[in-house]
Amino acid sequence: MATDVPRVADSAAVRPLRRKRPRPADALFHAAVLSAVLIALSVLAWLGVSIVQSGWATLTWDFLTDPVSSRASRAGFNSALRGSLVLMLLTFAVAIPVGFAAAIYLEKFAAIGREQLLSTAYARQRRLHEMEADGTGGAALVLRRVGVRAAFAWSRIGPPVNRAVEVNISNLAAVPSIIYGLLGLAIFVTFIGLQKSLLAGGLTLALLVLPIVIISSREALRAVPVSIEQGAMALGATRWQAVSRQVVPAAIPGMLTGTILAMSRALGESAPLIVVGGVAFGTQVPSVNPLDANETPLFAMPLQIFDWTDRPQEAFQELAAAGIIVLLVVLVLMNAVAIFLRAKYSRRW
């Protein structure tokens, strides 16, 4: 591999020059950078062990099937699981179509340069002149005139607009999640008038993951060689046919992988949900039907964990730890699916 670290010192020609004992400074540096890795790994191990220790005893089947309760001995995680399921369905339903469409546009159509846009505009103009010469008139001709005007205008403003959209998306991906919460509260709850519900929460999470879905989908589309598309177009396909029937099917495993990873981020988010819906739990069992989402209060795994952690009693801390185990298991499963998809369908071109 080209990126491999060269091991010049190991090769036979250099070996005689190498000192037999490493200098203290070298050994010290080696130890220092190695310990940086080991510290990070051991913190992860510490985290895992301490959570399993405090949550393992509480993690029973009843814990998964019992609804929420203010009494620690009877409280379960079922409401939170149901809420998170609906949130994921809503996020998926909004983020996939919008994210994939935006990625396809930005990767395959926005990259068209000014010259090519201009030549398309001239071609349209020629056809307009032909029609005028033929004497075909009426509405079609008016429409065509507008089309030619638009094509010329777009050849001027198109490339900078597309670039601005790209910069904007990468900036959005770095906006703190709690800001999305404020957006969701103002738009979905205050402006549109939704309840402080799963629907408002799911839509907020969809906006949150949208830039991540777009960025990762674009990478998957970019990995498909241009020759595939060019081959299709050489056989007479239009650009859209080449993209929709050749490029997208080849890229879909990669796009889904990125989307699942984005969803796993949404699953663990709590800050935007708190801002949109608060942490006020009812006692009802939330419906898993996405159509009822606007009438269902905001339940979610991380919210439930936050609520339990926030209470002083030790019993609730154990419940929180058990909830964290469930959340982490779900996250690991989602990551495993993503890795499986990538391994099974990824192609080297």
Add this chain to the structure above:
Amino acid sequence: MTTTAGTPGAGPVLRRRRRRLGEQVILLLLGAAAVVSVLVTIGIVVTLVTEGAPFFADVSFIDFLTGTVWQPVNGSYGMMPLLIASLWIAGIATVVAVPLGIGAAIYLSEYATEPFRKVVKPILELLAGMPTIVLGFFALESITPALQDIGVLPDGQLFSALSAGIVVGILITPLISSLSEDAMRAVPRAMREGAYGVGATKRVVSTRVVLPAALSGVMAAVVLGVSRAVGETMAVTLAAGTQPILSGDPRDPMQTITAYIVAISKGEATRGSTQYTSIFAVGIVLFVVTLAINLVAVRFVRRFRTVYQ
């Protein structure tokens, strides 16, 4: 080859025209999806400003930015304590994460064997994808007691900026190490070979050749880490507490901008009340601060990309 078509080419041309109209519509729809992302940005700016504006009818902008007492109950809105708390935690997190992250990056890019790297990198990324609520719980249940055991924190003190800063540092370490390692691996092999050729050891190559060559990428990673630390919410809310104290001692409990937004959202602030508008007002500050940090990171990345192709 079929030769049934009378005039060659007539059919395909007709079909192409009809198809192209449909494609224009499809292209417009795809473009509209891309525009959604712009609408999100506009939406963020517009909602922050319109929902936050009434706040500045009650509190003067200068008092808001420079005031040192944050007591919403008494109508005292000076956001210095929140801002300083956010900066304290980002600072502590940076002090924890920069040596760990860059050290790990150097090890993984220069020292580690390929199998080791292949195993360790995904594990570190697991840490990066950890929900922050989990890290908050970890800070409360494990880090704070450990700090009490070694005598850094007094017994019985549950919340401290120190513990929150450490856990946020743990959170951004894999982010910094992963991006820095990418930058280091992008340094051309010939530069390393040149240094090895004149007798440099691995340490010298790492610190004098690879690190300087990858510096703008490493800086971008650090800056993105800082931005993430400033915007971090749940770990900070749980571990640093909810008392807006202006303090120079990181062992004190503090309330960050993000933790304040959570604290108000948890309760029922009615729309239009000063408390409700205040979360949008501090949201503006948070948005501006993180945006400024991100723009710095973008500059670093751009410079880094132009040096080596």
